[in-house]
Structures are given as C-alpha cells and as structure tokens.
Amino acid sequence: MELDRYLRGLAQRWYLVVFLIGVGLLGSWGYMQWSGGASWGNFRWDGASNAVATVAVLEPTVTRALNGQQAQVNFASIVESLALSERVVNRLRADMTADALKGKITVKLGRTLVPNVSMPIYSVKVENPDPQRALDLCNTVIEEARLMFLEMNQLDRSQVDGSLQAEETRLRQEADAARAALRTFQEENRVWKLNSQLDAQIALVNSLRQSSILEGVSRTASSAARNDLQRALSEAQAELERVRGLQPEYERLAFEVSLASAAVTQLSSRESDVALLNDPQAQQTVQTEAEAARIRLAQARANLSAFQRSNAIGDLPSELATRTATVSELRRQQLTAAAASGGLKEVLAPEEAELQRLLPLVPLNDELTSRLSLAEAQLTQLVARKFDLVLASTLPPAVQLKVLDAPRIQSNLLWTVILYALGAVLGAFVGLLIVYLVTYYDRCPQTVAEVQELTGSVVLVRLPRAY
Amino acid sequence: MTLTHDGVKPSLPPPHEADADGFASEVAEACRQAATSADSLNGQLARRDLAERSSTYAPIVPRPPFHRRLFPRVERPEYAEAFRLLALNMRQVAASSSLRSILVMGALPGDGRTLTAANLGVALAGTGCRVVLMESDGRKPQLARLFGAAPEAWAAEAPLNVDRPRAAPTGVPNLAVVLPVARDGVLARMALPPLLAALRSVADFVILDSPPCLQFADGFLLSTHTNGVLYVVRRRQQDAAAQRAVQEQLARLGANVLGVVFNEA
Numbered sequence: 001m002e003l004d005r006y007l008r009g010l011a012q013r014w015y016l017v018v019f020l021i022g023v024g025l026l027g028s029w030g031y032m033q034w035s036g037g038a039s040w041g042n043f044r045w046d047g048a049s050n051a052v053a054t055v056a057v058l059e060p061t062v063t064r065a066l067n068g069q070q071a072q073v074n075f076a077s078i079v080e081s082l083a084l085s086e087r088v089v090n091r092l093r094a095d096m097t098a099d100a101l102k103g104k105i106t107v108k109l110g111r112t113l114v115p116n117v118s119m120p121i122y123s124v125k126v127e128n129p130d131p132q133r134a135l136d137l138c139n140t141v142i143e144e145a146r147l148m149f150l151e152m153n154q155l156d157r158s159q160v161d162g163s164l165q166a167e168e169t170r171l172r173q174e175a176d177a178a179r180a181a182l183r184t185f186q187e188e189n190r191v192w193k194l195n196s197q198l199d200a201q202i203a204l205v206n207s208l209r210q211s212s213i214l215e216g217v218s219r220t221a222s223s224a225a226r227n228d229l230q231r232a233l234s235e236a237q238a239e240l241e242r243v244r245g246l247q248p249e250y251e252r253l254a255f256e257v258s259l260a261s262a263a264v265t266q267l268s269s270r271e272s273d274v275a276l277l278n279d280p281q282a283q284q285t286v287q288t289e290a291e292a293a294r295i296r297l298a299q300a301r302a303n304l305s306a307f308q309r310s311n312a313i314g315d316l317p318s319e320l321a322t323r324t325a326t327v328s329e330l331r332r333q334q335l336t337a338a339a340a341s342g343g344l345k346e347v348l349a350p351e352e353a354e355l356q357r358l359l360p361l362v363p364l365n366d367e368l369t370s371r372l373s374l375a376e377a378q379l380t381q382l383v384a385r386k387f388d389l390v391l392a393s394t395l396p397p398a399v400q401l402k403v404l405d406a407p408r409i410q411s412n413l414l415w416t417v418i419l420y421a422l423g424a425v426l427g428a429f430v431g432l433l434i435v436y437l438v439t440y441y442d443r444c445p446q447t448v449a450e451v452q453e454l455t456g457s458v459v460l461v462r463l464p465r466a467y
Numbered sequence: 468m469t470l471t472h473d474g475v476k477p478s479l480p481p482p483h484e485a486d487a488d489g490f491a492s493e494v495a496e497a498c499r500q501a502a503t504s505a506d507s508l509n510g511q512l513a514r515r516d517l518a519e520r521s522s523t524y525a526p527i528v529p530r531p532p533f534h535r536r537l538f539p540r541v542e543r544p545e546y547a548e549a550f551r552l553l554a555l556n557m558r559q560v561a562a563s564s565s566l567r568s569i570l571v572m573g574a575l576p577g578d579g580r581t582l583t584a585a586n587l588g589v590a591l592a593g594t595g596c597r598v599v600l601m602e603s604d605g606r607k608p609q610l611a612r613l614f615g616a617a618p619e620a621w622a623a624e625a626p627l628n629v630d631r632p633r634a635a636p637t638g639v640p641n642l643a644v645v646l647p648v649a650r651d652g653v654l655a656r657m658a659l660p661p662l663l664a665a666l667r668s669v670a671d672f673v674i675l676d677s678p679p680c681l682q683f684a685d686g687f688l689l690s691t692h693t694n695g696v697l698y699v700v701r702r703r704q705q706d707a708a709a710q711r712a713v714q715e716q717l718a719r720l721g722a723n724v725l726g727v728v729f730n731e732a
Contacts, residue, residue: 455727464549465543
C-alpha cells in the first residue's frame with residue numbers, strides 16, 4: 001500500500017489511534033492499581049508505594065556449614081515465607097491475607113563492591129497503595145524476619161553435642177584403629193619408628209665398613225671389655241624396648257592434651273572477641289565453655305603426667321631418641337670389636353641383611369602412619385568446628401543482622417512513566433495497525449480519477465468534509 | 468394553455484392532455500399561494516439550522532458524526548466554496564443550453580443527495596437566480612427538515628392534499644421548497660411534467676431531490692423529465708458493477724448526465 005494512501009487513511013481515522021492510546025494509558029493505570037493491590041477509594045495515578053529497607057545478614061549457611069547435618073535457613077527464605085507473612089498480618093491485624101501480603105514482599109540480593117558471601121546485603125521491598133502502611137509493613141517484616149532468623153538458626157550445646165557425637169565417636173574409633181594397626185605392624189616386623197631405625201642401621205653398616213679400612217681399629221680389645229660392652233648393650237636394649245612399649249599410650253594421651261589445648265586456645269580468642277560486644281549472655285556462654293575446656297585440658301595433662309610418673313619417663317620422644325642413639329653406639333662398638341677379632345664379613349653380613357629387611361617395610365609403614373595422622377587431624381577439626389558452632393550461636397542479634405537503611409518510600413516515578421509510555425506506545429501501535437488494515441481493505445474510491453473510472457462521468461466538484 | 472415540456476423525451480408516452488392542463492393551472496396557483504404566504508411562514512417555522520448559519524447563503528452542513536461532536540464545530544470554508552463552484556458550473560452550462568431543471572441522483576441512501584440539492588439551491592440563489600427545490604423523495608422527505616420545517620408543520624398550516632403541491636419559504640431569498648405530489652409515497656408520474664413546467668415558469672432553476680436509485684426507480688423516472696442529472700458518489704464502499712448498471716440505465720434513458728459530485732465526507 002502506498003504511503004500516501006495510508007496517510008490519507010490515517011487522516012480520516014486518527015480518532016482510532018487516539019482512542020487506542022487512551023485505552024493503552026487506561027490499561028497501564030489499571031495494571032498499576034491491580035499490581036499495587038489498590039481497592040476502590042485509594043486509587044493513585046502512580047499505583048502502589050514501595051517501602052524499601054536494606055539489611056546485612058551474617059548467613060548461617062556459611063558460618064555454620066556442617067555438610068547438611070544441620071538445617072539452616074537464610075534470611076531471604078525467611079522473608080519470602082508464608083509463615084513470616086502470617087506473623088506480620090497477625091501482629092498488625094492487617095486487613096489482608098497472608099498470601100496477599102506474601103505477594104507484595106520482594107527480597108533481592110544487593111550488589112556490593114566486595115563480594116562477601118558470608119555476609120550478604122539484602123534489599124527488602126513491600127508494596128502497598130498507602131505509603132504509611134507500606135512503611136509499617138516493611139518495618140514489621142524486618143523485625144519479624146529477624147526474630148524468625150534467630151529462632152530458626154539458634155543452637156545450644158546439647159544440640160551441637162547430639163548432632164556431632166556420632167561423628168566424633170567414629171573419628172576416635174578410626175584413630176584408635178589406626179594406632180592399633182600401626183602397633184601390630186611394628187610388633188610383627190620388630191620395628192619402631194622405622195625411619196629412625198633405618199637411619200641408625202644405615203649409619204651402623206657404614207661405620208662397620210669404614211672401620212675395616214681404618215688402621216686405628218683396636219685389634220687388642222680384651223675379652224673383659226667385650227663382656228662389659230655386651231652387658232651394657234643388653235641393658236640399653238632392654239630399656240629401649242620398655243620405652244618403645246609405652247609409646248602408643250603416650251601418644252594417645254599426648255594427642256588428648258593437644259586436642260584440649262587447641263580448644264582452650266580457640267575459646268580464649270573468642271572470649272576476648274565477645275568481651276567487646278557488651279553482651280553479658282554471650283560472655284557468660286563463652287566463659288562457661290572456656291572453663292570446661294580448661295578443665296578438660298588439665299585432666300588430660302594430669303593423665304599424661306601420671307603415666308609418665310608411673311613409667312619413670314619424661315618426654316617420651318626425646319627419651320626414645322636418646323636411648324636409640326645409645327643402643328646404636330653400643331652396638332657399633334660391639335660390632336667393631338667383633339669385626340676386629342673375628343673378621344668383618346661375619347659381622348657385616350647380618351647387619352646388611354637387617355637393612356635389607358627394613359627397607360621394603362617403608363611404604364606400608366608410611367601408609368599406616370598417614371592413616372593415623374589423618375584420623376587425628378579430622379578429629380581435631382571436628383572438635384574445633386563444634387566449638388565454632390556453639391560460639392556462633394552466642395552472637396547477639398545485633399551482630400547477626402544489621403539494618404543498614406531503615407524502610408523508606410522509594411520513588412517509582414521512572415517506572416510509572418515507563419509503564420504509561422509503554423501503554424501509550426502499545427495503544428498507538430495497535431491503532432496504527434488497525435488503521436493500516438482498515439485502509440488496506442478499504443475499497444472506497446479515494447481520488448477523482450477513481451470516481452471517474454467508477455462512473456464514467458466527469459467529476460464536477462469534490463465536496464470536502466464540512467468540519 | 469399549451470405547455471412545452473422541456474426535457475421530455477419523445478420516446479416516453481405523453482401525459483394526459485386534459486388532466487395536464489387543469490392540473491398545471493392548479494399547480495401554478497398553489498405556487499403563487501406559496502410565494503405569497505412565504506413571508507408569513509418565515510417567522511413561524513422552527514429553523515434551527517438556519518439560525519446557526521453565519522449568513523443567509525451559507526451552506527447547510529450535515530450532522531457531524533459522533534466522534535466529531537466531541538470537539539467544537541469549526542466549519543471548513545472549502546465546503547461552501549465547493550457548492551459555489553458547482554453553482555457556477557451549473558450557471559455556465561445553463562447559459563449555453565436549455566438547462567433549467569436538475570435532478571440530483573445517487574445510488575445508495577446517505578450519499579448526500581439532499582444536502583447537495585439544498586446547498587446547490589442555496590448557492591444558486593446566492594448568485595441571484597430564482598431557485599425552486601423540489602422534494603421528489605416521497606418516502607423519506609428531508610428537504611423541508613433541512614430548512615427547519617417538517618412536512619407535518621406544513622400540513623398543520625395548510626392540510627396537505629396529495630394532489631396539490633405546497634410551496635414553502637426557506638428563509639433564503641430567491642429560494643423556495645416545493646413538496647412533492649405524492650400518493651402513498653410514490654411520485655405521480657402523470658402529474659410531474661405539468662408541475663415542472665409550472666415551476667420552470669417562475670424559477671430559473673428547478674432542483675429535484677430523489678430517492679436512491681438502486682432502491683427505487685423514481686430517480687430514473689425523474690431523469691427523463693429533467694434537463695440534467697447530477698450524480699452524487701460518496702467515498703465509501705462501492706459496488707462497481709452496480710454503478711456501471713446505473714450509468715448504463717441512465718444512458719438507455721437518454722439522461723443528460725452533467726457530471727459527478729464526489730462527496731468526501
């Protein structure tokens with residue numbers, strides 16, 4: 001269709017476009033009333049008022065992660081829940097249903113320059129035709145959401161102990177099993193601290209090899225001296241065996257002391273943090289926990305001391321090192337003497353055989369040792385997490401949820417203008433389309449030439465519109 | 468009195484002589500009576516449209532459509548000028564021929580025949596011609612209404628005799644309206660030629676309004692008694708075949724089609 005014909009049709013039917021623009025504007029207005037929940041008597045040209053508050057929340061999903069063993073509810077879920085809407089409606093005795101209110105509450109994650117996932121910032125928006133009512137609703141939503149947040153995420157010691165007891169028991173059993181497996185391995189293969197033993201054996205073999213070369217080897221050692229050396233070696237070996245036998249229990253007790261000591265350190269640190277919050281209840285809780293941890297530490301230390309006293313040992317690892325060195329030295333002297341008197345080969349051969357026996361045991365020994373270390377590390381971590389949980393619940397509400405911006409009425413002028421413009425543009429578009437279609441299918445004679453063709457007569461005059 | 472029947476084609480049967488003479492004198496008398504009573508009637512008839520007109524020879528405007536009634540009415544001067552141009556054309560044709568009676572025809576109701584006839588009459592009267600508008604649409608007479616008086620009002624003033632035409636004033640100098648000679652809404656063919664002759668004797672132009680010719684044959688009948696036909700076409704959906712049939716019919720009747728008035732309203 002020619003542009004001229006369309007423009008002529010538009011000039012004739014402009015009122016259609018105007019009418020549909022009006023319909024579009026009316027539709028925009030109606031949409032705003034409908035979406036804003038307006039009722040008869042409180043219509044506004046710009047629809048509903050939006051009250052918006054900004055809240056920073058310490059989310060439990062991050063601070064209390066427990067691999068799903070503890071249900072956690074974040075702030076956004078609480079704000080969007082029907083339960084919260086019911087509480088707000090009941091509290092304000094609002095003349096609306098909880099479902100209706102729920103549809104008017106929007107929460108979204110605010111953008112920050114630093115993406116801190118552990119403390120997101122939420123923007124909570126409540127719509128209502130009445131601005132004052134919107135503010136009241138938004139205030140109440142924030143307060144009730146804060147209460148619900150604390151109620152649903154609060155933990156006490158018994159809950160934590162109950163939820164973690166099975167895990168702790170399992171990890172302790174794993175650690176004990178690892179210790180037992182390592183001990184069995186050591187007994188069966190007559191090895192203790194295999195790496196140290198290997199080092200000593202290698203040093204001994206090297207020493208023997210060197211002694212055969214050196215000229216200064218005593219070849220005139222008396223049999224009395226050799227007997228004294230033999231006796232001293234036997235005594236040292238016996239003592240070493242006794243100390244080695246104490247090692248597993250000593251290590252277990254030392255681990256308990258280490259565990260209790262870590263807990264005390266953690267709680268002491270939190271004690272100083274909580275002291276700054278001026279929250280007596282939180283301080284009391286943390287102090288109680290810290291006292292209990294200190295008692296556990298003292299008990300573990302007492303057990304360890306009693307064990308040491310009863311077995312006449314001090315620091316077992318250093319004693320073991322000392323005694324192992326003594327035995328090695330005595331053996332080296334004994335074997336050196338034996339080599340001088342009887343021949344190096346006879347002495348060196350069994351020691352080299354012992355070295356060869358020990359070397360293949362290294363991988364299995366390493367595996368068992370790692371297993372024990374892993375079990376102990378997991379147990380240490382679990383206990384630390386348990387204290388984290390207990391301490392996190394002692395945080396006061398003011399710390400867990402802060403209102404950055406109090407509810408305020410947000411201008412929706414831009415959105416209103418956009419919506420009206422959209423309605424007008426849509427109406428104009430539909431109007432222009434209808435005019436186009438009507439003009440396209442309009443077979444009326446439009447020009448003098450068409451009339452002359454239609455009638456076969458000359459057109460004397462064109463009568464324009466009278467208006 | 469012997470009348471010369473201008474525009475009557477020889478092929479048509481001649482009217483009844485005796486009746487024609489007697490009736491012609493009656494018509495002339497009726498017209499004289501109407502002319503003398505025009506001044507007294509002027510002040511009595513309700514003439515809404517006339518009162519709204521800015522001057523005596525201003526055109527009669529159609530009733531605006533609904534959406535145009537929402538806004539102030541501003542008449543376009545082109546509307547009046549179009550009729551002045553049409554009147555000028557008619558006068559020019561009349562000067563070079565024997566054009567005295569003009570039939571305004573149209574195919575469908577609402578084409579604008581009555582308004583065209585009335586406004587052409589006003590425009591011709593404005594040029595100093597004496598014009599008689601003859602209401603030939605007996606089924607739906609509109610001319611009288613346009614000038615502010617319903618036929619019923621005329622009937623109250625002087626009871627209408629179906630065999631006696633009535634002349635009425637219009638408020639426009641040199642312009643009179645004549646009610647049809649009608650019987651049950653159908654134009655009396657036999658009475659028409661003497662009436663036209665009588666009117667031509669007192670006026671420079673006789674303009675006849677007619678019913679839509681695609682619905683009633685009156686227009687074709689009238690075309691055989693007039694000197695020229697003005698065909699009105701409105702800008703709306705048209706049936707080209709029907710229009711061709713109308714033109715062919717007019718050609719068959721030997722009608723003198725002066726031209727077309729293209730009504731863009």
